[in-house]
Every structure is written in structure tokens, then in C-alpha cells.
Amino acid sequence: MPESVNTETIDIVGRFVAEQEIPERMRADVRLLGELLGRVLRESGSPGLYEDVEALRAATIQAYTDESDQAFAAAAAIADGLSVSRSDEVARAFTAYFHLVNVAEEHQRVRVLRERDGSAASNPAATVGSALAQLTAELGEATALERLQSMRFHPVFTAHPTEARRRAVSASIRRIAELLDDHDDAATGARRRRVERGMLEEIDTLWRTAPLRSEKPSPVDEVRSVMAVFDETLYGSIPAVYRRIDEALQGDGEGDGAPLVRPFVRLGTWVGGDRDGNPFVTASVTKQAAAIASEHILLGLERTAVRVGRGLTLDADTTPPSEAVLALWQRLRSADEDAAAEIAKRSPNEPHRRIVLLLSRRIAATRTRDADLAYRDPDELLADLRVVQASLVAGGAKRQAYGHLQQLIWQVETFGFHLAELEVRQHSAVHRKVLAELDAGGPLSEQAEEVLQVFRTVAQIQQRYGRRAAGRYIVSFTQSAEDLENVHRLARAAAGPNGEPPVLDVIPLFETFTDLQAAPRILAEIVEHPAFASRLEATGRRLEVMLGYSDSSKDVGPVAATLALYEAQRQIAEWARGNGIELTLFHGRGGALGRGGGPANSAILAQPPHSVDGRFKLTEQGEVIFARYGGRDIAMRHIDQVAAAVLLASAPSIERRNEDAATRFADVARTMDETSRERFFALVKAPGFAPWFATVTPMEEIGLLALGSRPARRGLSVESLEDLRAIPWVFSWTQARINLTGWFGLGSALEAVGDQALLQEAYRDWPLFRTMIDNVAMGLAKADERIARHYLALGDRDDLAQMVLDEMHRTRDQVLRITGAGQLLANKPVLQRAVKMRSPYVDALSLLQLRALRALRATPEEEPADPELQRLLLLSVSGVAAGLQNTG
Template structure:
């Protein structure tokens, strides 16, 4: 039977299912859009609003009309705009996207709070996960697994956040004003005042340049991450622990010792990841650690002071324990004048006075007052536990396990370092540095880069000495190809600090990125655990080991389908290897925000992992716009952590592991067929002669480097000779901007067609979690593509063969994805995403058409004056910013 005979039947409309907006969200969007229109009229004139409305009407009409003439009318209008007017229109649509995004986030928060108030629970929550585990493995084993739960989000500075910090701040203020309209019954003057302030903030947003004047420095990126810590993470992490503990202890919550461990540990690459980023130096890493230390100590001191002032329990009603009396005496010896002053203000209040001294000691730790400072976070924790123990002994458990417990959790979670700074460097840099040392000696006339490599180890030692070992003990080797690549790190440390010096504690983590590296991973690990330094660390850590997997480069290497299958296979083999070698394994997932970089719902991805590859521990990178989306609002952050923690626990449930193992075995032949077919199709495109040049023609790939997103260059500095050296982020970003999203789906249509049996595909979709997750993620990716717009980008190139290949595969993938899901339209069962795409797509179309115009001028007309070219590039960058905001993902 031919492929054509088995192809799914065509449908009249393969675009998107229609989803109605909730009334409250619709009202918010109408309010904010109306105020933006008022601002545009007041600041520029009614003619700007008229042009915006004309373009908006044409793209909305075209969204429902697939004929070429419909979208051409919008393109014709854009051609009539002057450069100045085109920029104004683009900025107007960009502002609109910011407002729509914040309205959607606000509505999500509104729904989450409403469900909580109604007592509703989610099927993917910790409550449901614990209930299922108890049913399957019993209470005792469930409790043991909860004690071993770990979630390790690692913030990275990958340049995928297109918004300026000033823009983000304005959006936050608008969100607060919008929330105020829900929080109280506003009316009359109060409502009018809120509307006035909203209008003023939208006016400020409109007048704020959407583009940074220069690329942010690594320390700018560090400070951006710190704002997330200050605004949400410091309070949200212990709040999640509290909610989980209430779930487990029920009515006894707050009166008995918590049973939930502080299971979140924050990591960061920001200011520490130097792979291909010459702007990250040893000095920068030290400064990044110092900034983090400052933020966490300020936060801890504020909580301790507030708690000390409120804990006014009298010694007569709540007598201090012998341990608390001993602590107070030690404090008196440490700071006689201070304790006298506090005692005068806190007569007969032993808890208040001890905690106020603790707060002063935290402040002294920040100011580096050696006489009063804590040496390490463990000393602070010990003092807090003495206070807590005394309260329990005195019969005041509610005081012991209320805000004091929150502070204890915060110290346990963040220490004095806030986040674990993880160093990353390319294996080739290590090899070249060692070769130079072998030639010249460690103290010889080394190159600047080699000296910098050695300085990093001195920085690690200094950071560990000042802030504690967890502050900087992980060292990730990107593009690990052999065990020698890991041994090189220890050798470099010895060269840096001297053979007789005490070396810093180092956990060297292999990062397997390419398809070949994933295939060789177990062999490399076999050799790695034979190394003396690794054996020593395994003995010290209870045989704990981390292995990192790269999603983005593997996808760029062999295409999204083959990469997905290869990553699953590698995880399965590594997990089996760890069990054979009695190793407690943590797999570190280098997932990006975009679907082409391993993005998508994290909880579903966790539940599709191979048996024993999770075992209650999950670690992943969080970057760019994903950090803001997942952790920018406390309610959403708490919900995200709840989902991930639930999936991390549930992934090792017997039923889940049996399901995944059984599906992998049942569909292994199907996986092999898809792998071969998709890879052949992917290589037919990317290995075609002239592909890199064509890719740069039909996407804004070259211009990505002009957009000041982050401190990292768009290409690795090791060589600049081919597409292989292009970083995965601009690779994804460029295809996304062109409305093709090729990195998320290319090759899947061919892979599904190679199976050729819709019934078998539908069975796999029902029974094989990995396959179902891949299909759903591709459907989300395809939802943000648009063939009519894509054709206009592809027309910028001179290769009809490659353009045809892309468009044919796009159509083929849509057809076979729908055949696999059994649905007639894209996003039919994804209500929230469907309405988000539906609400934004016509407006994204407008920006895309403006961007195509700018690209066409840059590509085809090199006679324009330099000043005009600069203006066109600025217009291009604004549209790139706007498309990123509209699609809600960049790289």
C-alpha cells in the first residue's frame, strides 16, 4: 500500500480551533487596549491610531481567510508607511503584546486563587501525587521518598529574554494596578484614580525605548536574576514547603515538627558560565557570588529582625531552655554592649533578645565585621534551631513552627550563597590550555585565555572559603567526549593552586550534547568512575553523581525527532549504568524555553522519562523569558514548583515506570523507523550545499547578533567556519522569528508518514508517553507557524528547492500530527494555548510583515544611505522584540 493511500484525509480548515475568551480576560484586554489607543492618540496623533487600526483589521480578516489576497492587503498597507510610521506602528503592536501578556498572567493568577478558595485541586498537584504513591507503595515508603525529594532549577543567562528591565518594571506596575481592580470593589473616585494611574503607566511604557542601548554585561544579568529572588523566590520556596507540609500533617500543621524537607536548591550559571562567553571572567564570577551573598544576607536579616521584634513571649509564660540560656550567655560574651542595649529593650523576653542579636550578627556577616559575623550558614541555622527547640520545650509549638520555621527553611535552602554557582567551560579550551602548560609550564608566559582558565580555579577556592562549599563546587564540561575531558579539570586545578595546596571541592559534571556524545555517554562514565579524584568524591558524597544532557545541540545536530529519541535512550542507559554501579544519579536536563530546545511543560516531560532516571531528583536549566514566566509571580511560581515536585515524586511510581518501560519496548521498532526517516529528512535540508548561507538569507539570523539580549556572543569563539559553530539559541530564535519554528518539528511529518498507519499512531499516542509528549509539543510549535508568512521569509532566499522542502514538510507534519491525535484542527484540546494563539496571531502577523519589509530592504538594496540603513535595522530589532513578545518564546 502506497504512502499516498495511507495518508490522512484532508480537512477544509487545518488551522486552529476557535476558543472563546473568558469574560474577565476579555474585559481586561479591552480596557488595556483602549487605554493604549488613547495614549497613542495623545502622544502622536489620531492618524497613528488610524493606521494601527487599519492594519489590525486587515490582519484579523486575513487570519480567517487563507487566500493570498487577504494577507497581501495588509502587506500593501505596510508598504505605504514611512520608516518613521512603520516604527511607530511596530512599537504600538509591541506595547499591545506586553499588555495582553500581563492580562493573561493576571487572569491565570485570578483562576488559581479562585480554585484554591473553592478547595479545588489539580490532577497534576502534589496532593494527587502523594495519594497515588500511598496507594501504590504505602505510607512508609511514600514518606521515605518525600524525604529524598530534590528539585534543582538552575537559572542561566542564555540570551532569550527580549524585554528590557525598564520595560519589565513598567509591566509589573501595570499588573499591580490591574490586580487592584479585582482586589477591592472599586468605584467612583477610587476607580477613576486607578484608571488615571493605569493610563499614565501605559503612557510611560509607550515612551520607554523597547531596545537596550547596549548589550547587558554579565553583572547586569546577575542583577536581573537577583530581582527574581528578591520579588518571589525568597518567599515562595518556603511557602511551597509550608503548603506541602500542611497537606501531609493536616490539622496538626503548625503544631508539630514539619515532615517536609526543604527540597528546592537554586543553581545559577549567570556570571559563572564561560563557555563561549569571554565576558565572563574569574573576577566576574567572584563578583556574582558577592552580589548573591549580599542579597540573601539582606533578606535573612530583614526576616530575623521582623521575627525578633514580634516574638515577645514572656519568660514566665514561655521559659527559656538551658540551651537558649547558654546561647544568650555566648552572645553576651561576643557582644557585651549590643546585648546590654537589647536586654534593656526586651526585659524578660528571652526569645526576642536572642533573635535580635541573631539579626545583628547576620548584618555583621554582610558588613564583614569579624567580631560579630557568622563564619558559615550552619552556625546561623544552629542558633535558630536552639530557639525553636526552646519554644517547643516551653509548650509553644505554634510559635516554634510558624514564621521561625519559614526562616529556618530559608537558611537551609539559600545558605549564605543564595544559589549554587556552576562553572561551565568547553572541553576544547581545557585541552588547549593543558597543551600550552605542557609547552611553557604553569608559570610560563601563558596566553590570556589560559591564564584566565587557571584563575577560575583560584576564584572557586576563594568563593568556597568565604561563602561555603555549595556556593561553587560544580564544574560542567561542555562537549564532553571522553573521561579525559573530566580528568583535565582536576589537573588544571592542581596547576592553578599548586601541587601541594588544598584543592577546592569539585564535582566535575559531564555534559553530553551531540548525538555522538550521547551514544558514547556510558562508555565515558565507565572510565570516569575509575579516576582517583572521582572515586574520592563518590566516597565523600555517598556515591552521588550528576550527568548533564544537552537538548539544544543534539536537536541542531540530528533534528528534533532523533534528538528526542536519542535523549530518552541515553537516559535509560545511564540510569541502568548508575544502578549497576550503586550510584545515586541526578540527570541534569539542559532544556531551553523554546520547544526546539527541549521546552514545553516540564511536568509532562518528567513523567515520560525512563525508569530510574528520575528517582525523586530533577534538575533543569531555566532561562530567559522562562524565568519570568515561571517565577515572576509568586502564585504562578508556587504552582510551577508544585507541578514539578509532584511529577518528580510520581515518576518513580511503579505504575509510571512500568508504563514507560512497556511502551518503550512495545514501540521500539516504530521508534527506529521514525529515527531513520526523520534524520534523513533533516540532513537533506541542513547538509544541503549552501544551506548556511540560505538560512541567513531567509531568517534574521545575522541580525540576531545585533539584538542586545545578553552578554554572550551568538557564535562560539572557537571557530566561525560553519553552521555547527552557531549557538542553538540564535538557531532557534531565527526560525521562530520567521514564523517557521522549524527546530521544533522538522522531520516529524516524514517520520510519521514512514509509519503510515493512523491507527497505529493513535495507539502510540494513547500508550507511549514520550511519543504523546513529543506530538503535543510539536502541535504547540506548529500552532505558532504560519505558512503564508513563512513564504514571504523564504522568498528572501534564492533556493526554491530548500524553500519547497521546508513548506512540504510543514504541511506533511500538520497532516500527520492531526492524523495521530485524531483531531480535525490544531489545538482543539488545548483551550488555554489555543485562545492565546488565537488572540495574538493576527497581531504577530502585522509585525512579521513589517519585519519582512525591513529584511527585504537590507537583503536586496545596498544603495541606501548609512543613516537610513541604521534606521531600518532599528525597525527590524523592534519587530524582533515584538514577535518574541507575541509568540512568548524566543530561544
């Protein structure tokens, strides 16, 4: 330890770490990774870097621990006293630390999951098996099993720019996580030392890797990023979830009979299809996205089929083939004679092995577009696989039939030949503009030609990969039935008089408060339109309706938006049931609380009766994709938990509880809605609010960060919030450590209700209210009033700053009274521990960000901004995002 890092510094840091209630093995991981990072900083950083990092770390811990103004001022003085170049290095060091702590925390979660080994917890919503047990008790075995087998969980990956990490950084973090796993398994000191040397190398690589992208990723880059999650996690983990659930249901009989579980996960993607406000997503990009996804899944299926085929070394004497299998062999052999002869030579009396190996060649031919051998669609492949499976069962080889072969069947059923259903999204105003051009009859604009080409591209994708590959078309800002009918008009226009338009399921997206209220009326009108009604009948009266969490929250504030979304779901569900429609509500949620973030399973269980009915679809975006699906064990646990909640949401007891609570606390909801909206409007509709917001947060600078291909706002002005996207609106307040979008207006709303006993009763008995309060507690725990004050001081509106701080105090006080706790998140100790462990380190980055922001704000408008200060600001943005995690 260098002499300049004094004993007092060591004591402060050591004492803080020791006081955190961290499991011992996780504490050891954090200590090891932190020590290795310290070594890297001493070896690879500039002289004195390690000492400066430790000094700032100790100062922010001291300020966080004793909460005195003097300690905070001392920490701020250290941050302000660093040169810009040294601040750059310090920000990178703290960001690297967050990445390593996140790795250690995730590793602990995986460790706990493996120790539980999938056993059911006391919470019925913890696993599908325990949820099914409760449903069976309420509805009977047959009905419960029927609901399990008809269940759907449909996550849709989007490319919204909330993932601040580069792919190279993510890859380095993943390798460190794998080494931490190896470290657990290393039994000897020598092996552990080798693993630690590998960790040191990877942490050094992480340190030396540029943390910021040099340019924004293209939409195709974003497609490939999502493909990495599929390749590394989802392809194997989704069928593993099915297997785990089936094991729980069948016990010792699992594997000796047909599985009870039917594939219930369907993946969707907007990456390469969402063009609302993103001019870089063209028809060509959409076509590339579909081709890339198909290439990945067909490669995966081909390799799996080869592996399964090679393992089916069952002799015909012990496992005689069925007549259907022999007929299938003849068909395959005649189509692929040379390969069949070679395979038969290597497997002379292994008919099932021979067939599956030839099937792998047909999958490969599908990928390479060899018309002589290619499958027409995944159903054709499934039919062949089931012939093999039935033959194995008839031959007595049930374990082989329902083992690895079943996993391959599950993968084909889940992913098809397209991997994820590519969805197109466009703004309703764009459709109206293009139709006006068509009606005028003159030359079409470039935008109009592009819009029409999208429909032709969707038709081509359907012809190439099947209808499941593409066909959902989301209309942003749906405000009338005509907005939905316009999609069918454009599809017909694009096809021309002799062409066939694509088969489309047109999905309304209701986003604003007004549109949510109008949703039932608009839906009642659209089902009467001929094209829409025709498609509705063709699907067995299935209908999707999307609800926007982001813009509704920005429109009327988080409290009124939450209540409006609940009421819209209730009314839409009632309308659908009354009209014999099988409804799927599509939740446009983000990771941050201002965008519907928070635990998905508790949100599902708080939904209105019949609004889930065994079907749950939501957007998964930015850092949430990697947090939930980036590792196999975490992905399996997440899917199992969400599926359990989806299944349990239709239990009569849950539906009755939610309905009774909504009725019982209707007056509370009404008061909260009116008061929170009034308070929110007093802030955001105040004269000059928008430019003030852009001044007191790094909103403008976030637009410079190469997070994603989408522009940060639809226009160039910050005079109005109308053109500002919901994502930077949320992201900016998070960076300023205020988190306003998740809680503003709640304190006033609760005060207006006034009855403390009634509110505590609502917290106990009303799931929607409890979820809201718990999520706000998390948002406030990650906020920091002392730092927030410094951001708010960047503007010249003391009245607005005081309004924000007053509401923060009011909301915090009310939440603590309702929960009956002395601290925020006292009822969620694991989350509380994670927030406390990170907060002082996030504070250090916030102080560096403030230092850069103050200097940039002081730069005269006619002078160019200092690029070093801009870089420091962007580095701190990336670091704060890594530290707070659910930021976008």
C-alpha cells in the same frame, strides 16, 4: 473614536475579540488595557498613529480569519505602505499590546489559582499533596513520605540571550500587573477610576520607554537581573510552597507539630559562571556574581530575622526558656554586649525575642564581614535557630516554633549564605589547549592564565561562602573521560605545589548525537580515574550528568534528538543503578521546542525508569525565568507542579508504563529516528544551506540585538552551522514564523511508520510520543505558512524552500490524524485560545519585519545598512518574541 477609524474596522476588531473563548473577567481586562493603550497612542503618538495601528490590526485580523490570499495581500500592502518612521511606531504599539495581553493572561491564571486556593485537581501530578496520595497508595505511607523528604528540584538560571525585554520594560509591566490586581480589589467607582488613572500613567511610561537596549548587558548586569527575580518572588514563594504542601499533608494539625516537608528546592545559577564561548565572563565577574548573590540573601535573612524576632513577644512566665536557650543568650551577650544590653532593656522578660534579634545582628555581621560576630557558615546559624525552636516547643509555644520561625529556617536551609549555587561551565577544547601550554612549559597565553584563575576564584568563593556556594564544574562537549580528568589536572596546576585546589564536582555535558550514544562508556571510564573516584566516594557516590537538548537537536533534528536523549537517559540510569551511584540527570533545556521546551511536568513523567528517582535538575533561561518565576502565585504553582511530577515519576505504575511503552513501540522509535534524521540531513547538509538560512531568517540581524552578553556565534562565518549557537538557530526560525527546529522531520518519520492505528495507540499509551506530538502541535500552531513563504522567498533556493513547506504540510497532517482533531491544540483549549488571540497581532509585526528584511537584503554589500531599517527589524524581533513567548 476618531472618524478616520471607520465602522468596518471597528466591527472586524470587535467581532474577532468577541469570538475568542476568553473568560469574561479576562476579556474585560484585555478590553480595559487595550482602550488605555489606544488613548496613550492618540495622546502621545505622532498624528495618525492610532488610525494606522487600527487599520493594520483590522487587516491582519481579516487575513487571519478568512485565510484568503486577497486579505493577506491587503494587510501586507498596508505594512509596506507605511514610512519607516511610522513602521517603527506601529511596531512599538503592537509590542506594547502584547505586553499588556501577557499581563492580562497571567492575571487570569493567578485569579484561577487563588480561586482554587491550592485544592488538589483530578490530575495526580497537579500538586505534591495529590502525587503523594497516589504514591502512598502504591508504596505505603512510610516509603512515600521518605521519598517526599528526600526529593530535590534544582532549577539553574542561565543568562542565555532569549529575553528580549529591557529591565526597565519588565519593571513597567510589573507595576501594571500590580495595578490590575488593585483594580480587582477596588470596590468603589472612585477607587477604580484612581487605579485606572495609575494604569494610564504606567502604560504611557511603557510607551515612552525605549524598547531596545542601547548596548548589550554585561554579565554583571545579567546577575542583577536574576537577583531581581529572587528579591521579588523566590525568597518568599519557595518557603510558601513548603508551607502550602505541609498544610495539605497535615490538615488541621499543621502548625501544631514539626513540618513533614523538608526543603526540596535548591537554586543554581550559570549567570556569571558560564564562560563557554563568552569571553566577557572572567574570574573577576564570577567573584562579583558570588558576592552580589550573598549580599542579597544575607540582607533578606537579616530582615526576616528582625521581623521574626520582633514578633516573638512571648513572656518567660508563659513560655519558659530552655537551658540551651539561656546558655545561647549568655554566649551571644558576651560577644555583643552593648547591643545585648539595649535589646534586653526593650525586651526584659522575652528571652526568645532577645535571642533572635541578636541573631539578626550576627547575620548582618556576616554580610559586612565583621569577624567578631560573623557566622562561620549557615549550619551554625541553623543550629542557633533550632535551639530557639526547641525551646519554644518545650515551652508549649508550638505554633510560634513552627510558624514564622520555621519559615526562616526553611530559607536558611534552601538558600544558605550564597543564595544559588554558582556553576562554572567551559568547553573541553579550551581545557585541552591550556594543558598543552602547561605541558610545553613556555609563557602562558592570556586565555590560559584566565582559565587557571577561575579555579583559584572558586577556591576563594568556597572559603568565603561555603562549599555549596560553588563547586560544580560543567565540561561542554565532553567526548572522553580525559575531558573530565583534565578539570582536576587544571585545578591542581592552578593551586600550585603548596596550595589547596577547590573541591569540585565535575559534570560531563553530553550534547551531540554521537556524544549521547557514547555517554555510558565515558562514564564507566571516568569513575576509575583517581581524582574523580575520590570525589565520588566523598559524596556518597552521588553523580550529576548533564544532557544538552539544544545542540543535539541542531545536530540530528528534533525527533532523533528526543529519542536519543531518552535512550541516553535509560542507559545512564541503568549503568548508575548497576554501580551503586545516586544519579542526578541535569537537563539543559530552553524555552523553545527546538531546545527541549514545553511543559516541564509532562516531560518529567515521560522519562525512563529510575532516570528521575526524586531528583530533577534543569536550566531555566531567558523569558522562561520571568514567565515561570516572575510572579509569586505563578512561581508557587510551577514549583508545586514540577515537584509533584518529580515525586510521581518514581511511582511503580508510572515507571512500568514508560518501560512497557518503550519496549512496545521500539520499532516505531527506530523507524522515526532513521527517517527523521535522513530528512533533516537532506535539508541542513544540502550545499549552500547555511548562507541560505542566514538569508531567509533574521539570523544576522539578531546578532545586533542587545539581548545578552554572549556572542551569537562562536566564529564569524555563516558558511557552516557548526559555529552557530543553538539559541540563534532556534530564535531565527521562530522569528520567521516557521519554528522548524521543533518539528522538521516528524512528518516524514510518521509517514514512514505508516500504520495510523498504531500511531494513535502510541499517542494514547506512550508518554514520550504524546509529549512530542503535543509540543509539535504548539509549534505548528504558532507558525504561519503564508508568512513563512515570504521569508523563504528572500532566498534563491526554491528547492530548499519547498522542502521546508512540504515537511510542514506533512507534519501538520500527520499530527491532526494522530490526535483525531480538526484543529491543532484542540485538546489544549487554554493554550489554543492564547495562540489564536495573539496570532493576527504577531502577523502584523511579522509583516513589518519582512518589509525591513527585504529592504536590507536589497542593499548592495558595499553600502552600509540603513540604521532606521535595522532598528525597525530589531523592534519587530522584540515584539514577535513578546507575542509568541517561548521563543528562545
